[in-house]
Amino acid sequence: MIRILMILLCSLMGYAFAESKVLHVSTIPNNADIYVDEVSPDHSKEPAYVSPAFISTDDSLASDILISLFNPGFMDTTIRVRLSAKDTSFIIVSQQPILDEEFLRAQESDISKRNRRVFGKDLMKYSLIPFALSLVSGAITYYEISKADDSKKTIKNSSIESDRYQDARDEFRSYQRKARTAKGFTYASFITGVSLLSIGFIFSF
Numbered sequence: 001m002i003r004i005l006m007i008l009l010c011s012l013m014g015y016a017f018a019e020s021k022v023l024h025v026s027t028i029p030n031n032a033d034i035y036v037d038e039v040s041p042d043h044s045k046e047p048a049y050v051s052p053a054f055i056s057t058d059d060s061l062a063s064d065i066l067i068s069l070f071n072p073g074f075m076d077t078t079i080r081v082r083l084s085a086k087d088t089s090f091i092i093v094s095q096q097p098i099l100d101e102e103f104l105r106a107q108e109s110d111i112s113k114r115n116r117r118v119f120g121k122d123l124m125k126y127s128l129i130p131f132a133l134s135l136v137s138g139a140i141t142y143y144e145i146s147k148a149d150d151s152k153k154t155i156k157n158s159s160i161e162s163d164r165y166q167d168a169r170d171e172f173r174s175y176q177r178k179a180r181t182a183k184g185f186t187y188a189s190f191i192t193g194v195s196l197l198s199i200g201f202i203f204s205f
Helices: 002-016 101-126 128-156 163-203
Strands: 021-028 033-036 053-057 064-070 077-082 089-094
Touching: 021 064, 033 053, 053 064, 077 089, 101 128, 101 163, 128 163
Parallel strands: 021 089
Antiparallel strands: 021 053, 033 064, 064 077
């Protein structure tokens, strides 16, 4: 029983540490989008790889891999490639140009949708900047308000004719003005962030 368990354990360890298989894909021309294990990939979505590329699979026992190529102006190609048992596998695909106007328009539509999605995702990333600025300006607003409150307390505890009263009054007005400015910037930054996030979210679909 112990021997059987040791054999199973060794087998599992060997499988865990087995090297992943690699497929090197080249295309003529280059810069073809490569989708892996997708029979009918959505070309409006970003590909997993762009040729030339090394594609690795975690399944060391895999005997083949399915790749789909997309390159505007050329025929879509789907190939099931047989992998080498040990070494890196290589494949070079010469893509066939297409003249079908309807097919070309469909490809252009996919690219347009993809660019829109990429633009949307970029907007969502950029929305982090105004959100961060709104947090900073919000903290500044809170600080200026607290300082204005301190000056207000000083005013209440000081004689009207004293210099301390006048200084505290000037400081109160200064802190109040700064707090008002920072508060407005906080709102503006937050609204900008929400707008970018909303527009980016819409475009990303």
